Amino acid sequence: MPKIELISFDLCPFVQRSVITLLEKGIPFKRTNIDLADKPEWFLQTSPLGKVPVLKINDNILFESAVINEYLDEITPPSMHPGDPLQKAINRAWIEFGTELSNLSFKMILTDDEETVAQSLEALQNKFEFLDKNLTAGPFFNGEAFSLIDAAYAPVFIRMEYLLKQVIDDLIPPACNRALDWRDAILARESVQDSIIDGYTELATARFKKRGSVLLKDL
Numbered sequence: 001m002p003k004i005e006l007i008s009f010d011l012c013p014f015v016q017r018s019v020i021t022l023l024e025k026g027i028p029f030k031r032t033n034i035d036l037a038d039k040p041e042w043f044l045q046t047s048p049l050g051k052v053p054v055l056k057i058n059d060n061i062l063f064e065s066a067v068i069n070e071y072l073d074e075i076t077p078p079s080m081h082p083g084d085p086l087q088k089a090i091n092r093a094w095i096e097f098g099t100e101l102s103n104l105s106f107k108m109i110l111t112d113d114e115e116t117v118a119q120s121l122e123a124l125q126n127k128f129e130f131l132d133k134n135l136t137a138g139p140f141f142n143g144e145a146f147s148l149i150d151a152a153y154a155p156v157f158i159r160m161e162y163l164l165k166q167v168i169d170d171l172i173p174p175a176c177n178r179a180l181d182w183r184d185a186i187l188a189r190e191s192v193q194d195s196i197i198d199g200y201t202e203l204a205t206a207r208f209k210k211r212g213s214v215l216l217k218d219l
């Protein structure tokens, strides 16, 4: 196994996708956290887009969480991604959809504008309704096996459960049974629980409040 280092930020959901993949695969790794508000010079020289996660494999650099996770998956069979080209493409497409959910929830938490909160919430709920219609029997996206796509959605469900639930209880519309069951199955997964940093709720609440979150201001 090559020497693996994950360059990270404590609250980054994209980093968390890779942490879950590493834990699922039992790959030993070193995590190095940086401060995104004060990026060290070595990081700026390392990360082509100035973003985390970055995976160092011996002296090689990988960036973009989806690419990192597919690499980690491929070096440690059996795969957590469908083998069939169409199913694999469908999974990749819905991973992108999950990124949109993550970005919308981030926008909703970060904004200092009530109107933006309301618009983002409505957009998120519409997207959950769309997602719900496209989920199958479960418990996970591809059935019994936990896959890369489940790891990709875990951080947004964690953000909803451990941060947003303090102010919004039913972000996923109650009629979206499949999405709710999927969320529960993902949140119950050991690797997902182990990916949550100690003090996540307090840290995330304080960090977003400091940045002017109108949604969390009364906490």
Ligand SMILES: N[C@@H](CCC(=O)N[C@@H](CS)C(=O)NCC(=O)O)C(=O)O
Pocket (backbone or CB within 6 Å): 009, 011, 012, 013, 014, 015, 036, 050, 051, 052, 053, 063, 064, 065, 066
């Ligand atoms: N598409 C990228 C997104 C990564 C991303 O946006 N990371 C954020 C932190 S969560 C970042 O590093 N942002 C740079 C910054 O804040 O300056 C991926 O999937 O890895």
